Amino acid sequence: NAGVTQTPKFRILKIGQSMTLQCTQDMNHNYMYWYRQDPGMGLKLIYYSVGAGITDKGEVPNGYNVSRSTTEDFPLRLELAAPSQTSVYFCASSYHLGIGQPQHFGDGTRLSIL
Amino acid sequence: AQTVTQSQPEMSVQEAETVTLSCTYDTSESDYYLFWYKQPPSRQMILVIRQEAYKQQNATENRFSVNFQKAAKSFSLKISDSQLGDAAMYFCAYRSENRDDKIIFGKGTRLHILP
Numbered sequence: 001n002a003g004v005t006q007t008p009k010f011r012i013l014k015i016g017q018s019m020t021l022q023c024t025q026d027m028n029h030n031y032m033y034w035y036r037q038d039p040g041m042g043l044k045l046i047y048y049s050v051g052a053g054i055t056d057k058g059e060v061p062n063g064y065n066v067s068r069s070t071t072e073d074f075p076l077r078l079e080l081a082a083p084s085q086t087s088v089y090f091c092a093s094s095y096h097l098g099i100g101q102p103q104h105f106g107d108g109t110r111l112s113i114l
Numbered sequence: 115a116q117t118v119t120q121s122q123p124e125m126s127v128q129e130a131e132t133v134t135l136s137c138t139y140d141t142s143e144s145d146y147y148l149f150w151y152k153q154p155p156s157r158q159m160i161l162v163i164r165q166e167a168y169k170q171q172n173a174t175e176n177r178f179s180v181n182f183q184k185a186a187k188s189f190s191l192k193i194s195d196s197q198l199g200d201a202a203m204y205f206c207a208y209r210s211e212n213r214d215d216k217i218i219f220g221k222g223t224r225l226h227i228l229p
Contacts, residue, residue: 033217042118042205042219043159090159102149103217105159 002026006091006106013081013113021076021109023091031094032074033058033103034066036087043090049074081113116141118208120220127196128228134181135191135223137206145211148182148189153222154202162204165189193225201227 007022025032030051035043045058049068063085065077074093078085088110092103117140127133139148150162165173165182172180177194193200206220 040221042207042221044219045217088157092159102161102164103159104161108157 004091004093004104004106006089006109008109009107010110011112013078013111015081015083015113017081018077018079019081021078021089021091021111023074023076023106024072025074025091025093025104026072027093027095027104028071029093029095029104030071031103032068033092033094034064034074034076035090035092036060036085037090037108038087046076046089078111083113085111086113087111116143116208116210116218118206118218118220120204120206120223122223123221124224124226126226126228127193129196129198131196132192132194133196133225135193135204135206135225137189137191137220139187139189139206139208139218141187141208141210143210147209147211148180149207149209150178150180150189150191151205151207151219152200152202153205154199159205163191196227198227198229201225 004025033048034046037043044060047066049055052071055066088108090108091106094103119138146167148165152160152162163173163175163178172182179192181190203222203224205222208218
């Protein structure tokens with residue numbers, strides 16, 4: 001079982017460029033999440049999805065977009081990269097809402113905007 | 115709004131000793147879940163332990179245990195017989211029972227293990 005897989009692991013972007021962070025999970029989890037972790041801080045929720053075709057905003061959604069066309073994949077798109085989006089991005093998944101299921105995390109993507 | 119506070123940015127403990135990491139939270143909800151996650155230098159987030167708010171019994175997982183004080187809104191993590199591999203950032207997290215967007219992490223405590 002690969003679990004949650006994120007690509008790429010590292011990326012440097014120029015201001016104004018766009019890119020997609022890929023996330024896929026093979027655990028047949030309904031729920032998927034995108035977080036960002038700024039230096040010295042905890043994780044903040046960007047977007048989440050409760051199933052294919054359904055997405056919703058988290059705490060810090062501005063500047064990002066997501067889609068969920070399949071259960072397995074949950075890509076995060078940055079349309080116009082800004083220095084404030086320099087961070088480490090984590091994708092996570094969990095099986096069920098409401099029964100305290102833990103989230104399984106990917107290894108993270110370190111993104112720098114210069 | 116819910117908040118999670120970890121008041122100890124860094125802690126150190128001698129190998130084989132016991133250490134307790136503090137976490138307090140603020141919420142008006144009665145049903146929720148609390149977690150401790152470990153983030154080693156590899157950056158991967160690893161679930162250490164979880165506690166359901168409706169359970170009075172403190173959760174334990176091998177060398178890891180919690181002291182859950184619901185009235186005081188306190189959720190500390192005790193690591194017994196500390197090992198070098200326990201060195202990591204530890205995050206306390208709160209999850210609302212009914213809303214997936216209500217997942218809140220503390221700022222973390224960096225734990226150093228001294229040989």
